[in-house]
Amino acid sequence: QCVRRGYRVGILDLTRGEMGTRGTPELRAREARAAARALGAHTRENLGLPDAHLEPRLDWKLLVAARIRALRPRVLILPYWEGRHPDHVNACRLGQQAAYLAGLEKLDLPGAPHRPFKILYALLFDVPRGVQPTFVVDITRDYARRARAIACYRSQFDGPRVQRGVHIPLTGLEERMATLCGYYGGLIGARYGEPFATRETMQVDDLLQLSVRSI
Structure with missing residues (x-):
């Protein structure tokens, strides 16, 4: 939707997914490039940090902060701060802390200081049950494009649900999405x-322009 509205969109992957049960880092890199093209x-x-070993180390936070300064996003979308996969949780912590560091004027990093105006947390996958979104974006017009991008990751959700004794949560991903x-x-x-979550209360300027009918 952001691309259709004329906004510039960037994706920063932290790892190459080398610890994943399915596929190889090379295949997943090709799939990631194809998905980026599909999304526009x-x-x-890709920062190439070690898969399955993410943590909010200072040197890694500085790597992410440097990219935030270079790309200068107004909105930063991160994984939700809770989930079953430790990398997803730590990616959230890395991103949030790096966004703060990127705005420190005296921090010895390339580029001018910059902090995103808003941090959003994605809720559609790997989120504990019962978590309620702050808001939901109507993606009806863009769902086909989104589905094409997901289909690019074919290696991750084709095959048996249990592989070598490991449960694969991505099996049947298209149907689940x-x-x-x-x-x-x-x-x-x-x-x-x-759905998305924020840590801040959302502001409403005009009560008569609220969407979603009550009765």
Whole structure:
């Protein structure tokens, strides 16, 4: 949706996914590039940090902070701060702390200081049950593009649900995403929706312009 509205969109991957049960880092890199093209992203980068070993180390926070200064996003979307995968949780911590560091004028990093205005947390995947979104975006017009991007990661959700004794949560991902997007869309009276959380209270300027009908 952001691309369709004319905004520049970038993706920063932290790892190459080398510890994943399915696929190889090389294959996953090709899939990531294909997905970025499908989404219309203007840039996609990979920091090459060790998969399954992410943590908010200072040197890694500085790497992310340097990219934030270079790319200068107004909105930063991170994984939700709780989840089953430690890397997802630590990616959230890394991103949030790096965003703060990127704004420190006296920090010895390339580029001018910059902090995103808003940090959003994605809720559609790997989120504990019962977590309620702050808001839901109507993605009905953009769902087909989103589905094409997900389909680029074919290595991750084709195959048996259990492989070498390991449960693979991505099996059947397309169907699960359609169900989840349909559910969240229904909450706002749309066909498909994507949920997000914020840590801040959202501001409303005009009560008469509120969306989503009550009765």
